[in-house]
Amino acid sequence: MHEIFNAIKKSAIKIKWLIENEDTGYSTNINSTGDTQLKIDIKSDLIIEEELKKISSVKEIISEEKESRTPINKNGKYLVGYDPLDGSSLLDVNLSVGSIFGIYQDGYDGKNLKAVVYIIYGPRLELVIADEDVKLYKLDENREFIFVKNIKLNEKGYLNAPGSTQSCWSKKHKQMIDDIFASGYRLRYSGGMVPDLHQILLKGGGLFSYPSTSDKPKGKLRMVFEVFPFAYIFEKAGGGAIDGKKRLLDLSPSHPHDTTPCFFGSNEEIKLVLKYNE
Numbered sequence: 001m002h003e004i005f006n007a008i009k010k011s012a013i014k015i016k017w018l019i020e021n022e023d024t025g026y027s028t029n030i031n032s033t034g035d036t037q038l039k040i041d042i043k044s045d046l047i048i049e050e051e052l053k054k055i056s057s058v059k060e061i062i063s064e065e066k067e068s069r070t071p072i073n074k075n076g077k078y079l080v081g082y083d084p085l086d087g088s089s090l091l092d093v094n095l096s097v098g099s100i101f102g103i104y105q106d107g108y109d110g111k112n113l114k115a116v117v118y119i120i121y122g123p124r125l126e127l128v129i130a131d132e133d134v135k136l137y138k139l140d141e142n143r144e145f146i147f148v149k150n151i152k153l154n155e156k157g158y159l160n161a162p163g164s165t166q167s168c169w170s171k172k173h174k175q176m177i178d179d180i181f182a183s184g185y186r187l188r189y190s191g192g193m194v195p196d197l198h199q200i201l202l203k204g205g206g207l208f209s210y211p212s213t214s215d216k217p218k219g220k221l222r223m224v225f226e227v228f229p230f231a232y233i234f235e236k237a238g239g240g241a242i243d244g245k246k247r248l249l250d251l252s253p254s255h256p257h258d259t260t261p262c263f264f265g266s267n268e269e270i271k272l273v274l275k276y277n278e
């Protein structure tokens with residue numbers, strides 16, 4: 001597992017360089033989810049693939065940017081599902097973006113996650129590793145990731161990050177979001193899952209939601225690459241992650257690119273979501 005963490009750290013430094021120096025325009029490719037890929041999405045994916053291919057404990061990898069799995073080592077133990085550059089459509093306006101890695105064993109169900117890493121490319125390069133607990137690291141002047149602190153959510157937060165557009169929300173969801181704001185929560189939503197969830201994690205709590213909507217009844221965010229990894233992190237940080245009713249980590253995708261509605265938060269906010277979905 002440590003070798004995998006090190007490969008991810010090396011990839012993060014290279015991708016940070018790409019973000020700062022390379023063309024952030026679109027390519028002519030369309031990925032498996034139907035999004036037009038940025039040139040930098042493709043390059044970041046390649047960087048990660050090259051680093052993970054060197055690791056003997058990796059059995060196979062699957063990227064959000066590719067339709068199929070890539071076998072690595074027949075005798076490897078771990079499967080790595082990753083989103084090389086989540087929120088890349090925010091690069092042209094110089095907002096933070098991230099990379100997300102779920103390290104699975106024996107299949108890509110939520111319950112098979114063994115560890116999670118995400119990177120946030122912001123003014124600083126930061127990395128979060130969750131295995132037994134959740135730890136924040138930052139890149140120092142010697143290009144080493146140094147430990148900053150453990151991340152722990154409070155029972156209740158004050159930030160609200162509601163995904164999608166109001167015109168596509170159900171009446172019930174709109175009512176819940178209105179009530180949350182009426183009770184004093186502040187809006188914090190950049191449109192990048194990594195910085196939006198990172199903010200909630202580091203500011204002690206709140207709610208991030210991407211519900212079932214009229215245009216995307218099964219939500220937008222992908223289980224293997226985005227939802228399960230953050231569900232794992234929120235639970236390890238002392239909060240919760242549900243699809244509205246059920247625990248996200250109990251779900252099994254029938255295809256690696258399947259999506260699900262999702263709610264991540266501290267315990268009080270998750271209880272509230274459950275109440276509105278009774």
Ligand code: AFP
Pocket residue numbers: 035085086087088089090162163164165191192193194220221
């Ligand atoms: P892009 O990778 O196309 O920028 O999408 C980002 C994302 O998958 C995720 O990072 C955000 O939380 C979510 O989409 C935002 O979606 P909405 O703009 O529909 O709220």
